[in-house]
Amino acid sequence: MRTISPYSVFNGPRMGTIAKLLAPPRKHKPLGFLFSSRTDSHSSWNHRLLALKILDEVASIGSSNPDPSVAKHLACLIRENPDVAMPDHHHIIAAALVEKDIHGVPNVISSFQLDTLAKRGQFLAEYTRLFLDCFIPPMLKGLGFEAHGQNVLLRLNKEGQLVGFTVRDFGGVMYHAPTVAEHTGVTVTLLEGSSIVAETSEDAYRVFFHAGIQSHLHRIIRAVGLHHNGVGWRMVRENLQRHLQGHPLLDQWLNPVVYSKSLLSMKLGGLYRDVRILLLLLYLFVCFPNSFFFPFLLSKSL
Numbered sequence: 001m002r003t004i005s006p007y008s009v010f011n012g013p014r015m016g017t018i019a020k021l022l023a024p025p026r027k028h029k030p031l032g033f034l035f036s037s038r039t040d041s042h043s044s045w046n047h048r049l050l051a052l053k054i055l056d057e058v059a060s061i062g063s064s065n066p067d068p069s070v071a072k073h074l075a076c077l078i079r080e081n082p083d084v085a086m087p088d089h090h091h092i093i094a095a096a097l098v099e100k101d102i103h104g105v106p107n108v109i110s111s112f113q114l115d116t117l118a119k120r121g122q123f124l125a126e127y128t129r130l131f132l133d134c135f136i137p138p139m140l141k142g143l144g145f146e147a148h149g150q151n152v153l154l155r156l157n158k159e160g161q162l163v164g165f166t167v168r169d170f171g172g173v174m175y176h177a178p179t180v181a182e183h184t185g186v187t188v189t190l191l192e193g194s195s196i197v198a199e200t201s202e203d204a205y206r207v208f209f210h211a212g213i214q215s216h217l218h219r220i221i222r223a224v225g226l227h228h229n230g231v232g233w234r235m236v237r238e239n240l241q242r243h244l245q246g247h248p249l250l251d252q253w254l255n256p257v258v259y260s261k262s263l264l265s266m267k268l269g270g271l272y273r274d275v276r277i278l279l280l281l282l283y284l285f286v287c288f289p290n291s292f293f294f295p296f297l298l299s300k301s302l
Contacts, residue, residue: 004075008171009062010191012077015170016056019145021184022138023052052134053155055080055168082153082166090156091166094216095149098223106223120224121231126162128217128235134165135212136243142179144204146172147212149219170196172211174204205249206259213253214260218291233292258290 062075082091097108114120135147145151145167153166176198181187190197198204213236221232237254244250252258 003072004062004077005171006062006068006071006075007191007194007196008077009060009075011194011196012057012060012170014188014190015173015175015196016054016058018143018175018180018184018186018188019054019138019167019170019173020056021186022141022143022180023050023054024134024137025050051130051164052138053082053086053164053166055082055085055166057170079168082155086155086166088158089163090158090160092154092156093150094152094154094165094220097154098149098219108220108223114224117225120226124221124224124226124232125235127220128232129239130162131165131212131217132236132239132243134167135208136240139204139208140243140247141183142176142181142198142201142204144174144198144207145212146207148215151211152216172196172207174198174207176201176204179204205252209253209258210260214258214291227291237292254290254292256290257287259287 057077057079059078060076063071063073065071065074082089092111097106097111099107101107101110103110108114108123109120112119112123114123131147135145138145146169147167151167151169151172153168154162155164155166157163173196175188175190175196177187179201217232217236218227221227221236224232226232226235240250240253244253
């Protein structure tokens with residue numbers, strides 16, 4: 001149970017259309033890890049499958065109270081069930097991978113049987129490549145997903161091979177209408193005052209960098225033990241260079257110092273919506289060393 005803002009109630013069922021239009025296809029053949037190691041010709045691999053699947057919000061209902069702080073306590077979103085929408089796939093909430101079992105071992109290691117450094121490196125290389133293949137293309141086309149571990153599910157075929165990701169929850173995306181319309185020819189009408197409306201493409205870039213890289217990939221890299229030696233971050237850098245070569249965003253993201261949300265400041269300030277006020281943005285985003293350059297320094301500060 002949680003509160004749902006009237007903005008999410010109104011916007012959710014509309015954003016699925018845009019998200020599905022921008023979902024990229026799978027480019028690479030999967031690797032097998034979990035249920036078996038089969039990678040032969042009998043695999044259920046299909047190159048036409050989408051790498052990124054969208055869990056649509058098919059219906060919603062909410063309070064008519066004009067005060068959003070009141071209306072958020074009476075609302076409901078009906079979202080697609082991944083096991084019904086994609087019955088041929090297994091789904092794992094990404095955040096569960098970094099939790100530890102009773103022996104203190106991260107679930108990603110025990111579940112995927114990553115009992116050697118080589119297996120961990122192979123898994124992370126595939127995970128990172130596929131994750132960025134899924135989320136960078138729609139971001140560059142104007143839709144930045146809030147791709148942290150709670151919103152993203154791994155998608156595995158029946159052979160246990162990682163074939164893609166599924167994303168849910170449009171409440172924290174950033175939607176830059178002009179860029180999306182340029183690539184899709186489609187625009188959607190959102191509730192006035194919605195915080196997911198991006199004023200510039202930079203807004204879409206920022207939300208994915210924070211949620212997808214600094215949060216999601218950061219935690220996975222730590223869980224498989226490839227943070228302190230910088231190996232995991234090298235994989236991220238190489239994939240960013242593959243996607244963003246020649247784009248000014250690459251230099252910005254690989255800068256030794258970057259901006260990220262100050263979650264403690266948000267908590268102390270009682271903030272849960274990224275309102276479009278310059279002073280508030282300066283308050284929420286703070287400057288700190290980039291993990292790509294300072295893995296050892298960052299590890300000591302956390």
